[in-house]
Amino acid sequence: MVTLALIRDTFREALARKIFWVLFGLSALLIIFFLFLLRIDIVAGATATVSLFGRETRPADANVDRLVRGVYGGIATFLYTWGMFLAVFASAGLVPSVLEPGRIELLLSKPLSRTHILLGRFAGNVLVVFLNTTFLVLGVWAILGVKTGIWSPGFLIAIATTTFVFAVLLAVVLLIGVTLESAAAATMITVALMIISPILAQTSLMMRLLSSEWSRNLWRVLYYALPKVYELGKMTLDAIQSRTFAGFAPIWSSALFGAIMLGAALAIFARRDF
Amino acid sequence: MDSEYAIETQDLTKVYVSQWKRRQVRAIDGVSLRVRPGAIFGLLGPNGAGKTTFVKTLLSAVRPTKGSALIFGKAASDPQARRPIGYLPENHRFPTYFTGAGMLDFYAALSGVEASRRRKLIPEQLELVGLKEWATMRIGKYSKGMLQRLGLAQALIHSPTILILDEPTDGVDPVGRRQIREILGGLEERGVTIFVNSHLLAEVETLCREVAILDKGKVALSGKMQDLTAGKGYRLTVPQPPEALTEELRGRATSMAVRDGLVDFQFSSRELVNGAVDLLRAEHCEIEALAPTTSTLEEVFVRTVQK
Numbered sequence: 001m002v003t004l005a006l007i008r009d010t011f012r013e014a015l016a017r018k019i020f021w022v023l024f025g026l027s028a029l030l031i032i033f034f035l036f037l038l039r040i041d042i043v044a045g046a047t048a049t050v051s052l053f054g055r056e057t058r059p060a061d062a063n064v065d066r067l068v069r070g071v072y073g074g075i076a077t078f079l080y081t082w083g084m085f086l087a088v089f090a091s092a093g094l095v096p097s098v099l100e101p102g103r104i105e106l107l108l109s110k111p112l113s114r115t116h117i118l119l120g121r122f123a124g125n126v127l128v129v130f131l132n133t134t135f136l137v138l139g140v141w142a143i144l145g146v147k148t149g150i151w152s153p154g155f156l157i158a159i160a161t162t163t164f165v166f167a168v169l170l171a172v173v174l175l176i177g178v179t180l181e182s183a184a185a186a187t188m189i190t191v192a193l194m195i196i197s198p199i200l201a202q203t204s205l206m207m208r209l210l211s212s213e214w215s216r217n218l219w220r221v222l223y224y225a226l227p228k229v230y231e232l233g234k235m236t237l238d239a240i241q242s243r244t245f246a247g248f249a250p251i252w253s254s255a256l257f258g259a260i261m262l263g264a265a266l267a268i269f270a271r272r273d274f
Numbered sequence: 275m276d277s278e279y280a281i282e283t284q285d286l287t288k289v290y291v292s293q294w295k296r297r298q299v300r301a302i303d304g305v306s307l308r309v310r311p312g313a314i315f316g317l318l319g320p321n322g323a324g325k326t327t328f329v330k331t332l333l334s335a336v337r338p339t340k341g342s343a344l345i346f347g348k349a350a351s352d353p354q355a356r357r358p359i360g361y362l363p364e365n366h367r368f369p370t371y372f373t374g375a376g377m378l379d380f381y382a383a384l385s386g387v388e389a390s391r392r393r394k395l396i397p398e399q400l401e402l403v404g405l406k407e408w409a410t411m412r413i414g415k416y417s418k419g420m421l422q423r424l425g426l427a428q429a430l431i432h433s434p435t436i437l438i439l440d441e442p443t444d445g446v447d448p449v450g451r452r453q454i455r456e457i458l459g460g461l462e463e464r465g466v467t468i469f470v471n472s473h474l475l476a477e478v479e480t481l482c483r484e485v486a487i488l489d490k491g492k493v494a495l496s497g498k499m500q501d502l503t504a505g506k507g508y509r510l511t512v513p514q515p516p517e518a519l520t521e522e523l524r525g526r527a528t529s530m531a532v533r534d535g536l537v538d539f540q541f542s543s544r545e546l547v548n549g550a551v552d553l554l555r556a557e558h559c560e561i562e563a564l565a566p567t568t569s570t571l572e573e574v575f576v577r578t579v580q581k
Contacts, residue, residue: 005383009369016371102367106428108335109361109438110384111353273290273336 002112003120010094010124019090020128023083027136030075034143064148072155072240075140079133079162080233085191087129087166088173092186094125095177104274114270118174122262125170130163137162154239161236164251168227168258169193175265178272196222197229227254277347280436280467281309281332285341288327301327303491304341309484311346311435314458314468316482316499318475318571320579323488325471326364329440332469333361345436357386360434362425364441364471370414374405374424377413378431385432392431399427404453418445426454436467443477455481479503479571487578495578503568508547510539511563512554519557523550536562 014020098104098121107117137159145151169190176186200223210216231250238245286305289298302324309315319325330336331343334351348355368377375396382392400406403423416424422445429437443451458468458481472478478485479499486496514537524530526546527539541547554561
């Protein structure tokens with residue numbers, strides 16, 4: 001009951017912030033786009049015509065499956081870039097807001113542990129993003145499935161990977177939130193982690209380019225320590241395209257990073273005076 | 275709840291250390307207080323005396339550097355120790371996305387009140403504090419006094435046995451204050467322990483049976499209200515006497531005040547006031563009133579913190 005109340009409170013606060021409505025609005029727009037504006041005519045398993053805003057085009061590559069997977073890839077990329085950025089931006093204020101004087105004392109006066117309070121906020125926030133991602137991915141998947149008859153389950157992995165990466169990044173937001181109580185700092189640092197991820201992913205290239213051993217070691221440490229947002233995105237695209245991927249290291253290393261960040265946030269929150 | 279005391283602190287000390295300059299501030303220093311179940315206890319002190327820090331240690335929002343704080347015998351740091359507490363913070367900031375009823379529902383759920391019971395309790399509590407008509411209105415629209423009353427309803431909704439109130443009548447109009455006093459009076463009859471942290475001395479004097487005055491982080495004075503305010507004296511009120519006699523009486527009195535053509539002389543003993551009466555009668559002056567006086571809480575407070 002208490003956990004549910006904390007999750008509902010986070011949910012309510014998130015919905016009171018307009019940026020979460022922007023996220024849902026963008027998802028709804030994409031769904032409407034696929035529902036009403038994109039028409040795909042299929043003849044014998046291949047695309048005969050693709051109609052967009054009523055104008056018909058005949059794609060050079062008439063393979064329906066490839067077209068659908070391309071759309072899925074585009075949606076997954078959208079989720080990974082703008083969707084994730086907006087989600088982090090919107091979530092960054094949810095921790096400092098609960099730590100405001102006059103609000104946190106009242107929460108702490110209730111018979112629940114500090115760990116419970118922070119995890120409730122974490123879970124509520126993840127749930128908001130999970131629902132939005134599910135709404136978008138399931139919506140597009142169902143519409144394209146009905147329109148093309150292709151039900152590729154690989155795309156549904158985007159729900160899990162997007163929510164997972166968001167949860168890892170949210171752990172960073174939480175840590176910065178309880179330490180600095182600054183939504184701006186939380187956004188900047190988390191977005192920096194997202195930006196640096198594709199750069200760090202060029203490890204094999206950098207090992208050749210970097211001249212000194214210590215700089216190569218530094219690169220490796222950063223690569224292995226920080227969350228692998230880029231690789232996880234790539235894994236999602238591979239799943240959509242039914243390609244095999246190298247291994248699960250990006251998942252467990254990112255999970256480990258997230259767990260450490262969350263653990264540190266909980267430890268700091270448990271010790272702080274308010 | 276078989277402990278002898280509702281609240282018990284022993285040598286409670288909190289030292290704040292600034293991170294960069296390593297400066298230390300002793301917010302509370304060896305505070306030992308005991309509040310009996312069912313008491314209405316007032317905590318007083320000048321700004322910066324450590325009142326808020328003390329209250330926060332009771333709620334475990336602040337970790338003590340030394341000493342212990344117990345709620346009905348349980349360490350305040352144990353979340354279960356806070357189950358019987360209802361708390362109204364000073365300068366509260368309730369989330370404005372709530373409606374009045376929604377806010378009560380949230381905090382009651384956190385206090386462990388079942389959903390079915392919440393549905394019954396919320397309208398009752400809103401009616402108690404005179405906000406029933408505002409139940410579905412977002413609290414962003416509430417006035418400060420209304421928020422204060424809603425805060426009190428929040429503190430009461432789970433039927434606490436200890437009520438900790440930080441400036442409970444702050445921002446509330448006189449009618450609302452009386453209403454709050456009546457609510458607290460009802461709680462006293464039900465045996466609820468009420469701990470009030472306030473700088474409104476008249477309010478505390480009306481409400482509390484026991485007080486403690488904190489000064490520079492230490493308990494400077496504590497005891498029953500009637501004992502602390504039982505400073506003996508007599509007030510003699512007379513129509514303006516001749517100038518020479520006024521000077522004579524001023525010399526014998528501890529204080530003199532003129533109001534509406536009358537003069538109040540305050541004497542510290544029966545002998546002095548009788549001597550003054552003899553002087554006035556010898557001069558054929560009339561006496562308006564003569565009454566024994568006690569110290570006001572304000573006088574006790576000022577004497578204590580100015581020592």
